[in-house]
Amino acid sequence: MFKFTEEQIMIRDMVREFTKNEVEPRDKWMDENGFDWEVHKKLCEAGLMGIHLPEQYGGGGGDAVMSEIVINEIAKGSASVALFLDADWLAADMIYVHGSEEQKNHYLPLAAEGKIFAFGLTESNAGSDAAAIKSVAVKQPDGSYVLNGGKAWITNSGVADYYLIMAKTDPEAGAKGISVFIVPKDAEGLTVGKFEHKMGMCGSATCELSFDNIKLPADALVGKEGAGFKIAMMALDGARISIGAIASGLAQHAMEVAKNYANERVTFGKPIAKYQGVAFKFADMAAKIRAIDLMVWDTAQMKSEGQRHTVEAAELKLMSSKWCCEICDECIQVLGGNGYSREFHVERFYRDAKLLEIGEGTSEIQRMVISGAVLAK
Known part of the structure; x- marks a missing residue:
């Protein structure tokens, strides 16, 4: 039987109390009204947005077990808020695991303080067949990229500050031609569509994204070209x-x-x-x-x-x-x-x-x- 450490038990009990007082009472409201910025503010104040990140980046230093303790306890009050955190961490962790030192030092403190990240892989015609995405990032002579295409069903879109976007840098290479790019919400050429009216998880934001000649610097690339998939x-x-x-x-x-x-x-x-x-x-x-x-x-x-x-x-x-x-x-x-x-x-x-x-x-x-x-x- 898995046994938690004293620290894990302390965090569990803290998040359980937080969820009972701050999250669960808002779940029905979110089901009817959508993303709740007040809950996000309280997550930031409690230090939960970055609890999974190393302390050197302003995070809580929690490992994978600690992260799932937080998600599990939050889900007891609101699955929507737990899903929001899951998607945020999924995107930010791509920078933590595969980003350059410069990217880590810049973006991870932002994630720890509460800036919202989103993971952008799915497209309207490429869901389960993820390697069939059509978004393209063309490398320019100066090393920058121009991004065109779009995404669908992106959790946290519409509220995210940064998007981790998968696009093809070599369309002929299939899955091996996909790369990952960091796209800020204010990038010229980025259009966020309407919020989807979903069956459930209504407290998490979901929109389509459109990319029209978005110019990205060379250092927007996460990892190596072709490693995105x-x-x-x-x-x-x-x-x-x-x-x-x-x-x-x-x-x-x-x-x-x-x-x-x-x-x-x-x-x-x-x-x-x-x-x-x-x-x-x-x-x-x-x-x-x-x-x-x-x-x-x-x-x-x-x-x-x-x-x-x-x-x-x-x-x-x-x-x-x-x-x-x-x-x-x-x-x-x-x-x-x-x-x-x-x-x-x-x-x-x-x-x-x-x-x-x-x-x-x-x-x-x-x-x-x-x-x-x-x-x-």
Whole structure:
């Protein structure tokens, strides 16, 4: 069984209290109104935006396990806010892991203080087939680049200060021709589209991006030319652990609401929790949540130790997203007609949960990753 250190327990308890007081009360508002700048301000004040970054850049010095503790606890109050943090860290970590010293020294302190980052890979015709992106960055004689194209379904777009954009520097090379560039929000030629009206995760901002002859300096390139696809896939390995942490937190939130309801709702003279048909739902939910947690902490520890975790992260994302959807669905059933009402929250949790089976690699893509590894000779 995974055991947290005293420091990790202290951070967990602090974030749990923060979530209860500052995040959970705003989740319904965000579902109806979108991104909440007040919550973002409080995340900055609490030092949570940069808790995953090294202290030398102004961060909290937390490792992968610490990062997932924060995501997990935040998700118990709002999956949208947890997803916002996940996407922010996913993009900023690309600079931390693959950026030059100059890029790290410039951008990571900004990330630690609360500037928002976004990861831009998906396009309208290139989702699961990420190597099929059409955005192009053409190198100029002076070493700069000119970026054209667009992106779709980019989490944190519209609120981000910086975008990590994947574009082809060699269109003929397929996945090996993709590179990563840092694009500031005020770049001339960058157009941010309307905010998407989504089924769930409404507290996280999602827009389309359009690039029209954006001029980027040579030092906007992260890593080497042609390394962008590998950089993106490595980043997504870590982000998929966060999806598991969100799934656990969201599932626990839903089960807590359903548990309270089941103990209070009386039918035929006794609480519905006393009926085996209802009680057994909680047995299944609790077992699934424990399984998710064990995978989350095990895979986070692998990342913390520098071990490759591509398959383990895919397994975690596949099963945690599936089980989270199942748990939220069962919680709606426990509440009956009330579960179908927006006043009782669990229908929102179900809408939020569905994104976990789609974003950062669909469940079908996870099965491709896992089966390819299992069947490899």
